[in-house]
Amino acid sequence: MRSQDSPREAQVAARVTAGVTFAARLAFENVSHAFTADRRTLDGISLQAEPGEVLCLLGPSGSGKTTLLRIAAGIEPQTSGRVLLNEREIAGPAVFLPPEQRSIGLVFQDFALFPHLTILDNVRFGLTALSREEARREAHIALARVGLEHHALSFPHVLSGGEQQRVALARALAPRPAVLLMDEPFSGLDSRLKDSVRAETLAILRESRATAIVVTHDAEEAMRLGDRIALLKDGRLVQHGRAEEIYLNPANLFAAGFFSELNLFSARVAGGHAETAVGRVEARGLADGALATVAVRLSGFDIGSVEGAFEARVLSRRYLGVVELIEFAVPGAERPVRARIRCGALSPDARDIWLSLRNSDVLVFETGAENA
Template sequence: MKNGEAQTASRVTAGVTFAARLAFENICHSFGPEAETLRDVSLAAEPGEVLCLLGPSGSGKTTLLRIAAGIESQSTGRVLLNDREIAGPSVFLPPEKRSIGLVFQDFALFPHLTILDNVRFGLTALSGEEARREALIALSRVGLEHYAGSYPHVLSGGEQQRVALARALAPRPAVLLMDEPFSGLDSRLKDNVRAETLAILRESRATAIVVTHDAEEAMRMADRIALLRDGRLVQSGRAEELYLSPANLFAAGFFSELNVFDGRVANGVVDTPVGKIPSPDIADGAKATVAVRLTGFEVSETEGEIEARILSRRFLGVVELLEFAVSGAEKPVRARIRCGALSAKARDIWLSLRKSDVLLFETQRESA
């Protein structure tokens, strides 16, 4: 690559043509009568936003992504791009006609092609010179134009991920789909590459749907999060909505480690080993589940509400992870506390609940 080409590429604005709304309407999918993977999922990614599909393995995240890309067909329901049906009972557009880019989990770079040729691989509708120019623009966007003549094996994992992103952005798609794009990176590199990727997505203005099983990653990246379980949409919304007001115990547990206590409402409260929890919205006599985040305890060696004995403590840097024995609790109670909050010799201590970290659910309604 000549220096002049890199300079030309860096001066060109490489924004997408438009940001689209991608909507799923009542999507069902199965691999047979006994293998239902998606169950009546309705969800939309709004123009220019980053939507994260979050959930455990087998929840249907990747299948939903493949349906959007046109790699998989839904059993019933529709996929719409800016309110135009691209997959449904009456139409099925092939992947190349959808203006949707896809970044695979393993990057899927061609080892025998240069970085530049990898990026321009899908630009078949352009002339050779136009394709080269657009590929250079995309490489410049991810800061790798100086590797245009190199081959994938000389790049680090993070650099290969950025090349895959450049290749997906080169055709200027209306929607970009990313399937666990950071799962192959080590934890320190992952933070940097994720931040770079998010900056590139914001700059390109493409609507993006990112699949992940990591709740913290979803909170770092997403404008909105859609939480899936067993092919169903459990809850969607902004990160703080899902964290502060989870729809059920599953949603709460996906965003926080929890201590869980089962009880029954009596006189407007649930009596647990760590205190009486007000339950104004659950009828007396109903079964209830109380969940307390590990950050939900204040600790003291002199005063508090509940007596506890320390069973173990692990130093984790800024915080300590503690296990306590509490009267009436069948299992040890766990907590994360600030280092230095207790002396090294502390054993018998007092706990107090932080009410903002206590969640209450009616047990019989906990179905998802």
């Protein structure tokens, strides 16, 4: 049945400042999970989201991101380990609080809006502890927070994908949770909408002051949203920290490759350096004689004949707007070398050129340990 609100109720709600939550610290202590004895989805994850911060869980499909989110929400029990909210155990060997007692909100990947309910009724659906009037008031406040109070009496099908995402966010924020969990909330949006919706969502999270954990498989999205990033692979925590920490000092080749496309070269270390087809690079921390994998980001090449430059022949080029994606043949390289070169830096008829390495975009790992 369609909800009917008086003009006075709407005016009162519009004048109310959107409430904020008391942000909490959510911690995972040595959390493991397995569906079967031989299928381990999480392996000893220890991680915490600090009060008021946005923590992004990043990793490929099957890395355990969503499972960790479901464990935090109380939808899935862990096999071992503990989950704590402000140092209070909410899931562990002897305690398992149901979802409704955790003060944790959840935004699903597909938004999960009820098509037969108005936007207002969708938002107030979970406010069962409040009276009808109080729930309606809080729902109006939540919709005002996401800028959709004018759609209170509309139904989900008339809203765009971005607007539906904001409704789902309003519904999760309406109970004012201490922690908000978001499972790939932008994956269903048109690529043209993602930037604006992400920016709006981050602004809403800052205003609400809730601790937020966001699952994504997109490294750039994690860098845009997260105060910190936790990178997972095969149920294990590979590395966590601020975006620039992981990007500049990746723990291994997997971490480096997840944040940028790479050219890979094999080399033997001699005299603290590794000699590759694209130049001699420092192999800090590796013993002489060790086999190294040298990774060069696509942004790691400059054009011009300078000391240390090497010859390259243009094989193909694709215009991408600000940059061109160019493939080069390099003597001694087993496969074409790829580079992103700023448009205009290379003449349209260029064929044989000189390239040099930018050291800040070169990473060296010991072969065999680069994915550990």
